[in-house]
Amino acid sequence: MADIKTQKHDAIVLSSQSEKDLQRNFFELFHNAPIPDDEIMANLGLFLSSKSLSRVLFFYEIYKKILNTHGMIMEFGVRWGQTLSILAALRGIFEPFNRHRKIVGFDTFSGFIGMGDEDGKLCKTVDGSFSVSEGYQQYLENVLALQEALNPISHLKKFELVSGDATLTIPAYLKRQPETLVSLAIFDFDIYKPTKAALEAVKPHLFKGSVLVFDELGDDIFPGETIALREVFNLNDLKIERHPMTARVSYVVL
Ligand SMILES: C[S@@+](CC[C@H](N)C(=O)[O-])C[C@H]1O[C@@H](n2cnc3c(N)ncnc32)[C@H](O)[C@@H]1O
Numbered sequence: 001m002a003d004i005k006t007q008k009h010d011a012i013v014l015s016s017q018s019e020k021d022l023q024r025n026f027f028e029l030f031h032n033a034p035i036p037d038d039e040i041m042a043n044l045g046l047f048l049s050s051k052s053l054s055r056v057l058f059f060y061e062i063y064k065k066i067l068n069t070h071g072m073i074m075e076f077g078v079r080w081g082q083t084l085s086i087l088a089a090l091r092g093i094f095e096p097f098n099r100h101r102k103i104v105g106f107d108t109f110s111g112f113i114g115m116g117d118e119d120g121k122l123c124k125t126v127d128g129s130f131s132v133s134e135g136y137q138q139y140l141e142n143v144l145a146l147q148e149a150l151n152p153i154s155h156l157k158k159f160e161l162v163s164g165d166a167t168l169t170i171p172a173y174l175k176r177q178p179e180t181l182v183s184l185a186i187f188d189f190d191i192y193k194p195t196k197a198a199l200e201a202v203k204p205h206l207f208k209g210s211v212l213v214f215d216e217l218g219d220d221i222f223p224g225e226t227i228a229l230r231e232v233f234n235l236n237d238l239k240i241e242r243h244p245m246t247a248r249v250s251y252v253v254l
Contacts (some may be wrong), residue, residue: 012221013071019237033046047243051156063091069209071182073186075103081140081144083188105160107166114193170201181205183210195228196221199233209253213249240252
């Protein structure tokens with residue numbers, strides 16, 4: 001498994017070596033783009049591969065499912081924050097005045113905490129894997145603040161990054177914010193312990209119509225996410241669906 005890990009942050013990337021070489025070439029083209037600064041941000045679609053675009057399209061489909069439901073969005077496992085930023089952009093498109101559609105992300109911002117036996121042997125990750133660069137949380141705050149500033153009612157902050165071990169921070173958040181209704185919950189901690197804690201804590205804040213998204217259900221590299229779901233919900237009660245454009249991500253509408 002060593003060759004599927006990134007060097008700096010011990011993250012898993014399943015691309016083959018030839019795919020990685022092509023991605024490297026793509027990165028070089030991006031890095032050396034002969035496009036002036038005042039035009040490059042409007043042309044980022046140039047560099048979206050089918051794989052990257054499929055994740056955006058998946059969340060576009062998911063966002064449409066929550067439009068007529070009340071409540072906020074929570075992501076469990078944020079890392080570089082791409083999903084949070086896509087969701088903030090989708091909120092700006094679909095419902096720029098919905099101040100109740102807060103977006104809250106939970107992460108240590110220093111990698112996994114709580115690896116255990118349920119996580120199996122294939123992933124070969126340890127506590128601290130999937131870390132991010134020093135000071136990254138502040139950088140992401142700045143990105144999300146700009147996403148908000150580009151849309152109406154930006155004087156009302158509608159996002160929050162909650163840092164620390166999720167087994168502690170999620171219950172603490174929900175105790176502090178008992179009015180929380182969760183219309184969309186995205187489970188992407190990868191590992192058992194924080195996933196189970198998130199499912200247990202958030203369950204009383206879900207309702208008929210809430211959408212749950214899972215990044216690793218049925219995944220043999222990270223079995224802990226499926227075990228956690230089986231322990232907190234009765235699988236027979238859930239219809240686990242997917243969109244054809246993404247292989248790994250699945251969702252449930254309660
Ligand atoms: C696969 S990454 C999330 C990727 C992200 N959802 C995205 O769309 O790019 C998994 C994240 O879970 C976080 N994580 C793992 N265990 C955690 C814990 N006990 N508490 C908080 N965050 C944790 C890691 O720090 C890591 O950033």
